[in-house]
Amino acid sequence: xxxxxxxxxxxxxxxxxxxxxxxxxxxxxxxxxxxxxxxxxxxxxxxxxxxxxxxxxxxxxxxxxxxxxxxxxxxxxxxxxxxxxxxxxxxxxxxxxxxxxxxxxxxxxxxxxxxxxxxxxxxxxxxxxxxxxxxxxxxxxxxxxxxxxxxxxxxxxxxxxxxxxxxxxxxxxxxxxxxxxxxxxxxxxxxxxxxxxxxxxxxxxxxxxxxxxxxxxxxxxxxxxxxxxxxxxxxxxxxxxxxxxxxxxxxxxxxxxxxxxxxxxxxxxxxxxxxxxxxxxxxxxxxxxxxxxxxxxxxxxx
Amino acid sequence: xxxxxxxxxxxxxxxxxxxxxxxxxxxxxxxxxxxxxxxxxxxxxxxxxxxxxxxxxxxxxxxxxxxxxxxxxxxxxxxxxxxxxxxxxxxxxxxxxxxxxxxxxxxxxxxxxxxxxxxxxxxxxxxxxxxxxxxxxxxxxxxxxxxxxxxxxxxxxxxxxxxxxxxxxxxxxxxxxxxxxxxxxxxxxxxxxxxxxxxxxxxxxxxxxxxxxxxxxxxxxxxxxxxxxxxxxxxxxxxxxxxxxxxxxxxxxxxxxxxxxxxxxxxxxxxxxxxxxxxxxxxxxxxxxxxxxxxxxxxxxx
Numbered sequence: 001x002x003x004x005x006x007x008x009x010x011x012x013x014x015x016x017x018x019x020x021x022x023x024x025x026x027x028x029x030x031x032x033x034x035x036x037x038x039x040x041x042x043x044x045x046x047x048x049x050x051x052x053x054x055x056x057x058x059x060x061x062x063x064x065x066x067x068x069x070x071x072x073x074x075x076x077x078x079x080x081x082x083x084x085x086x087x088x089x090x091x092x093x094x095x096x097x098x099x100x101x102x103x104x105x106x107x108x109x110x111x112x113x114x115x116x117x118x119x120x121x122x123x124x125x126x127x128x129x130x131x132x133x134x135x136x137x138x139x140x141x142x143x144x145x146x147x148x149x150x151x152x153x154x155x156x157x158x159x160x161x162x163x164x165x166x167x168x169x170x171x172x173x174x175x176x177x178x179x180x181x182x183x184x185x186x187x188x189x190x191x192x193x194x195x196x197x198x199x200x201x202x203x204x205x206x207x208x209x210x211x212x213x214x215x216x217x218x219x220x221x222x223x224x225x226x227x228x229x230x231x232x233x234x235x236x237x238x239x240x241x242x243x244x245x246x247x248x249x250x251x252x253x254x255x256x257x258x259x260x261x262x263x264x265x266x267x268x269x270x271x272x273x274x275x276x277x278x279x280x281x282x283x284x285x286x287x288x289x290x291x292x293x294x295x296x297x298x299x300x301x302x
Numbered sequence: 303x304x305x306x307x308x309x310x311x312x313x314x315x316x317x318x319x320x321x322x323x324x325x326x327x328x329x330x331x332x333x334x335x336x337x338x339x340x341x342x343x344x345x346x347x348x349x350x351x352x353x354x355x356x357x358x359x360x361x362x363x364x365x366x367x368x369x370x371x372x373x374x375x376x377x378x379x380x381x382x383x384x385x386x387x388x389x390x391x392x393x394x395x396x397x398x399x400x401x402x403x404x405x406x407x408x409x410x411x412x413x414x415x416x417x418x419x420x421x422x423x424x425x426x427x428x429x430x431x432x433x434x435x436x437x438x439x440x441x442x443x444x445x446x447x448x449x450x451x452x453x454x455x456x457x458x459x460x461x462x463x464x465x466x467x468x469x470x471x472x473x474x475x476x477x478x479x480x481x482x483x484x485x486x487x488x489x490x491x492x493x494x495x496x497x498x499x500x501x502x503x504x505x506x507x508x509x510x511x512x513x514x515x516x517x518x519x520x521x522x523x524x525x526x527x528x529x530x531x532x533x534x535x536x537x538x539x540x541x542x543x544x545x546x547x548x549x550x551x552x553x554x555x556x557x558x559x560x561x562x563x564x565x566x567x568x569x570x571x572x573x574x575x576x577x578x579x580x581x582x583x584x585x586x587x588x589x590x591x592x593x594x595x596x597x598x599x600x601x602x603x604x
Contacts, residue, residue: 016334020519021441022369022503023338023432028330032318035414036325037429039383041421067324081341081427112337115427119343125383125417125427127339130325139323201324217323 005097011110014076024112026077026129034130034137036067042122050165053092055180057099060124063204065107066184066257068130070202072138072193075107077129083119106186135193143199143218147262149277150269152188154178155207156231156246159253160238172238184257191270192261200261206252208292211260211285221282223289228276251292307399313412316378326414328379328431336432336439338369344424352467355394357482359401362426365506367409368486368559370432372504374440374495377409379431385421408488437495445501445520449564451579452571454490456480457509458533458548461555462540474540486559493572494563502563508554510594513562513587523584525591530578553594
C-alpha cells in the first residue's frame with residue numbers, strides 16, 4: 001500500500017531523503033521550519049457519499065496548506081498518516097493518494113513520509129512543513145488599532161455547498177464543488193506578508209469566529225462593514241432556493257480557507273485582497289457597529 | 303481541550319512559536335529537518351484495558367522518537383493529532399497528554415502543535431521533527447560486506463509482555479511494562495552516527511524483519527550469530543511459564559524499538575551497543591548460516 005502511494009511520485013529539490021527509510025530529511029534553508037497538523041475523520045469532516053476519495057485527499061491537503069500560507073510561509077513537505085477499514089478497496093486508497101498528491105503539487109511540495117494502518121473509520125492525519133523564506137511569520141497577534149481588515153478568497157461558498165448537499169439539491173454544483181475541494185488563495189498569504197500584513201489567519205471556523213480569535217490574540221476589536229461583505233449572486237441564488245440566509249454563510253461559514261489579514265492604514269493591498277473593515281481599540285468583532293447576531297461560528301457537520 | 307493540553311507546558315529554546323496560532327515555528331539550525339509520522343489506533347496498536355492512557359501516550363512518542371534517533375538525529379518537536387469518542391472522560395485525555403509530554407521531555411523536546419477531533423476509536427497520530435546536528439543521516443542503505451552488525455536495547459521483551467497479557471499472567475510485570483512503554487536506547491542512535499555507523503534502523507517489526515529491510519536497502523546479506531542473541535533469564539523464565547519460545551521473541555518480536563546498525567569491521571562499538579553478526583555479500587538474513595525458520599516478522603495484535 002505504501003509502495004503504491006509513493007511509486008513514481010516526483011519529489012521537489014527540498015526533499016533530501018524521501019519515503020522509505022525510518023524518517024525523511026528535508027531542506028530548511030531558512031534555519032526555521034513552520035509546522036501544523038490536522039486530522040480529518042470520515043462522517044465528521046467528510047462523507048464518501050458526498051465527496052470522492054480524490055476530493056477528500058485534496059481537501060485534507062488544502063486545509064493544512066492554508067495554515068502555512070496564513071503565516072506568510074510556503075508549504076514544502078507533507079506527511080500523511082491514513083487509517084482505513086480492512087475492506088477499503090484499493091481504488092479508494094489510490095484515489096485518496098492521487099488527490100493528496102495533486103493538491104500537494106499545487107505547492108510544488110512533496111509527500112515525504114507517512115503511515116498506513118487499519119481503523120474502523122477512514123482517518124487522515126496530515127502534517128505540513130513550510131518555509132518562511134527569510135521573512136518573519138505573520139501571527140494572529142499583530143493587529144493594531146487603525147489597521148485595515150482585509151480578506152482574500154471565497155466566503156460562504158463551502159457552507160452554501162454543504163447546505164445544498166444537506167437539502168439534496170443538485171442545482172449548485174459550483175458551491176458543492178467549493179465544499180468538496182476548497183480553493184484557498186494560497187499565493188495571497190506570502191504576498192500579504194511581503195506587503196506588511198500585521199496579522200493573518202485562515203478562515204476555517206468562519207469569518208466572525210476566526211477574526212474573533214485574531215482580535216483576542218491582538219487585544220483589539222474588529223469593525224466589519226457589511227456593505228463590503230455582500231453575498232455574491234451565486235450565494236443569493238442558493239439562499240433563495242434553499243430558504244437560507246446568504247449573509248449567515250458569508251459571516252459564519254467555515255472551510256473555504258479564505259485568508260483574513262490586517263494591514264497598516266493606507267497600505268496598498270496586494271492582488272487578491274479586498275478591504276472589509278478596520279481594527280479599533282477595544283475587543284470583539286462588530287458588523288456595522290453591532291455585535292454579530294447570528295451563529296458565532298461554524299462546526300463540522302455531525 | 304487543546305488549552306488543557308498546552309497550558310503550563312514548557313517549550314524548549316528550539317520552539318520559536320508554540321501552539322496557538324495557525325502553525326508553529328521551530329528552529330532548524332542545521333538547515334535540514336528530519337521528519338517521521340506514525341498513527342496508533344485503539345484495539346490495534348494499544349488496548350486501554352492493558353495500558354493506561356499515560357502509557358499509551360508515552361509509547362506513541364517513543365516509537366516516533368525511535369525513528370529519529372535511528373537516523374542518528376535527535377527529536378526536537380512533536381505534533382500530536384488526537385481523535386477520541388465524544389464520551390471520552392477528560393481524565394483519559396489528560397493522562398494521555400501527560401504521557402505524551404513526559405516522553406517528549408526525555409528528549410528535551412516540545413509538543414509544538416496538534417489537533418483534537420471526535421472519532422469512533424481513539425486514534426493518535428504523531429509527527430516528530432528532528433535535528434541532525436550537522437551530521438549526515440544514517441540510512442538503511444549504507445551497510446557493506448564485512449561490516450559488523452550490532453544492536454542496542456532490548457529484544458523480545460515487548461513480545462514476551464504481550465504474550466503474558468494474552469495469557470492473563472501477572473507474573474512478569476517487567477516484561478508487561480516493556481510492552482506498555484518501550485524504552486528505546488535513544489542516545490545510542492546519535493552515538494552510533496558519531497562512531498561511523500554505516501547503516502541503522504529501529505526494530506519495530508522484529509530483528510529479522512527489520513534487518514531484512516536493511517539488507518534489501520543495502521544490497522547485502524546479514525549473518526547473525528545465535529550465541530550472541532541468547533534470550534536473557536527473564537525471557538527464558540517467561541517462555542517456560544507461558545509455553546513459548548524465547549528465541550522467537552528475540553528474533554521476531556517488535557515494538558521494543560531497539561536499534562540495529564552496522565559498523566565498519568574493527569570499529570569500536572559505542573556504549574550500549576553489542577555485536578550480533580556480520581554483513582556479507584549476497585542477500586537475506588541468516589542465523590548461524592541458515593535462513594530463520596520461525597515467523598518472519600511481527601504484526602500488531604489484532
